[in-house]
Amino acid sequence: MVNILWLQGGACSGNTMSFLSAQEPTVVELVTDFGINILYHPSLALEIGEQVSDLLHDILRGSVQLDIFVYEGSVIQGPNGNGSMNNFAERPMQDWVRELSNVAGYVVAIGDCATWGGIPAVPPNPTESTGMQWHKEKKGGFLGEGFISKAGMPVINIPGCPAHPDWISQILVAISTGRIGDVLIDDLHRPKTFFTDFVQTGCTNAISFSKKIDGGFGKRGGCLFYEVGCRGPMTRASCNRILWNRQSSKTRANHPCLGCTEPGFPHHDLKKGSIFKTMKYLGFMPRELPNGASRLGYFTLTATTKALGIAQTDPDTSK
């Protein structure tokens, strides 16, 4: 039996909605078949109010064991660092988060707001929002760079706006089935099993990408990287491997990837010309290139290496 506490700070509930769409297992199956005991969740639990603050105090005192603390939404520190823009159970939420993180076995940040601050942290950041262990691309965030939970892991980041239900439920199952040892995390603390592939991995337009064929809105086929700002080649997530809502993905529906699993989303802080447009370098070359490709190399590499027998790059994989 694994005890989970789920709290929401500066959140839209989108990760919860996504989680409720989970299948294999469903949320109900997680509870009934996988030994997940949800101590509290704002949209699923029957207890709240006094029962919740009692519960939180019991956890802090150690009379209830907290195995996994899941946090959704940004940590709101405004105004002036006092956190009163987001009160919960009679205290600023940030005070609860700090204390609960210290007693939890594992701390899981879910969604972009909790991982890196997300949209709320876009300048001028009116709520003084930040992520649990990151602030945008910079390590640190609310809990600080050095934070390690009781079980010896930093904050496990499950980014995405929202996170895919599988990214959540499979990690919970991994912990509850004793496979936490197989959960490797990358330098951004994301579980590698989901965040090694790029969104481009399995994208139906990947061939158009390599042939440099443009796509566009309202058209069928073609790659969205060159003109409408798709970030699929530089965004790590399994969207095109496991699909969304069992059916599709943004890029499969001709929607440019927004890069929402990488810190910095929304990229370029929404500045003029950055939305659904590819930011250009020298007027015509994409300014941002696929991960692992140097700008010059990107234009000259590929075909000859194979024929000449030049040593190949190893494909990036993870268990």
Next chain:
Amino acid sequence: MANVLWLQGGACSGNTMSFLNAEEPTVVELVTDFGINILWHPSIGLELGDQVSTLLNDILKGKIQMDILVYEGSIVQGPKGSGTMNYFAERPMQDWVRELSQVAGFVVAIGDCATWGGIPAVPPNPSESTGMQFHKNKKGGFLGAGFVSKGGLPVINIPGCPAHPDWVTQILVAISTGRIKDVLVDEYHRPKTFFTDFVQTGCPNAISFAQKVDGGFGKRGGCLFYEVGCRGPMTRASCNRILWNRQASKTRANHPCLGCTEPGFPHHDLVKGSVFKTMKYLGFLPQNVPTGVSRMGYYTRAGVEKVMGTVERVLGVEQEHFETSK
């Protein structure tokens, strides 16, 4: 209400099994909600013996309207063209097929055996098998190149070994929701909505393909085209767009595409060195290159392409077009 008759000739029932996996809609929903009336099916029909031949004769006499004839399996013509290697309801199946095809609104061949002959037609073709309107990649087959059904279409080919359940069910839904005019067929009579994409479309290894990174059995990642004979780049099918069994596909599971939706499967007729090995040209160049690409061009293009493409765009040169279909 569309009346469907489903018969099996030289078949393994794999297409039927695949069909029974269908979701959205399930087979039951097709019947109860989409007005599909299955007159008979060898696995799920209730009638037997005389009742079946009575039904078939009623169809031939015009007493029962047959809107769609679905045929699964090869047409067994052996021995010596008599077709007696495959009797059904007291006649060679080929005779039923020929006559029923003449009275059907639409004729649908499902699976490789029915479309192009499939494995049964591999030399020496002991059962003298052929497909409904193709024999391997040659048009003709059992019904002949000129065959057109009463509804005005040639045999609609839904290849695959087996065919994906959606390739059948969605076409049936299209018919029942009045969208038959949206069903376009390609040169091999395949519905374009499923057979315009390549198996490579949506393959997780497509980038490894472009970067020429090899994959291999028991490994994670890398492209299977260069060494273990994957035919994903030259095989049209939506396997990596809509997935199989809601979960995966061959290439997603690191299994080379066998090219089973293209006429000619099993390719190279199982000749030595053709199974799970990439046939090489000059010892190191793949003998089969992606569809639409010349062999020389293939090796010289990719790298300079972007530079050229950009220059072309700046100069206003018309860009390469690519195929799409509704």
Next chain:
Amino acid sequence: MSTIKELNISPVGRVEGDLDVKVYMENGVVTRAHTQAAMFRGFEKIMEGKDPQSGLIVTPRICGICGGSHLYCASSALDTAWKTKLSPNALLLRAIGQATETIQSIPRWFYAIFATDLANKKFANKPLYAEVVKRFAAYVGTSFQKGVTASGRPVEVYALFGGQWPHSSYMIPGGVMCAPTLKDITRAHAIMNFFRNDWLEPVWLGCSIERYLRIKSWDDLMAWVDENESQRNSDLGLFIRASLEFGLDKFGQGVGKFLAYGTYLHKDLYNTPTVEGRNKALISSSGFFDGKNWSEFDHLKIKEHVKHSWYADVPAEHPWKEPFPTPVQSQHLADSDFNGKYSWAKAPRYDGFSAEAGPLSRVIMNANPNNLNHQIQDPLFGDIITKLGPNVFTRTLARVHEAPRLYEFINQWLSQIDLDGEFYIKPEERDGMGFGATEAARGALAHWIEIKNGVIKNYQVMAPTTWNVGPNDEQGKSGPIEAALTGIEIEDPHDPVEVGMVARSFDSCLVCTVHAHDGKTGEQLAKFKL
């Protein structure tokens, strides 16, 4: 002996932020109530000076539950500002997105959020209580898992066209991003069909959609319930019988004025989007109903008040003229001064009136006898509002009443998509003012935008919850939930479930429980589930 109690109820539950309620009671009857939105998020401020299309990405993320509705507004606001052209396909695919999100929300909201209230011990002495608990109890109720799981299906259709739900941005000025294929359309039909077979007809209605849609009056509805066992015992049949038995039709009246912006722009009537042309192009009509008469909706009659909100004082203004709000220091509920500022929500007013937004408002507009031929003409709630008035029951009935009709619409719109037609017409970007609106699952939602020098100068979002949960206005008039709480009789002050049910009937997002404290001693009076 007259006893006055002040109850601090914190939290009541998330309603676009956390909702707290202050209640003053006299002899068990609420004499005054104040609603407090307890979180500030500042999304509008973030968009100032940013790319004009920022709203397409940012606003769906205001609410993970109604993100598609925000997208519908954001794209429409840009359409009117940029004077785009929209193809019939684009209008159909946007309407399908809006409708699938709303129909998804019906079972998810009913089972996960509303119906568990019916299992409250307050009703334990009622004859139907045992059956209600068996059916609707959280997790273990026989319909609970079925309904929650079924709710995921319609948004699979959304994903076919938008890539994913929640948080897609597929609706863009000039149309939609996608260009679906035959297999997407046929699959969408089949997914919806599954939803009907799996839940809508057998579990929810107990009859065919066609049968249900023949109901035109309150008497018809009562006759439908009693027509046969299947309908009596369906989840809808049980809900109606239990509501009447439990007295849910007896409290939570509210302000008695209703506002709907309407939604589902007709494929052939909004190809040149304008603010002025919007009302006539709607399939689900807009309007204002004052309790007796319908009048045409005009967005220029809306003003937002901040006198009692935690923002620097500015005169009440139309959203196009409002500045971005400047937050001021907030207080805990217990320390709040209800004569001063006490909520993060603003107080919107229509023509000076506090008005209720939501499904009930929407179906009242559907009963407007002046609706055009292409608009929904459904007299049922015109009759119900006359006979029963607004209350917890009618509000909830309005919500679930829409499911069969939406099912029919989605199928109809899917069949109208022309696969050879256009999906996107690239617009010319320009400066200007825009207005986009829709009906989210829980009511009227609108965005106002002003673009200047190629960036956002002003962006204002007004959510249905803002209408319902807003505080007093400049004249001291209550917001709809404040009004609906006033006058309710709290049977047991140690378990004031009535407060929760009223707030819940306005379609709050999530399941919550509240606790109450004596305002003077701080002693805990009760815990209760909302």
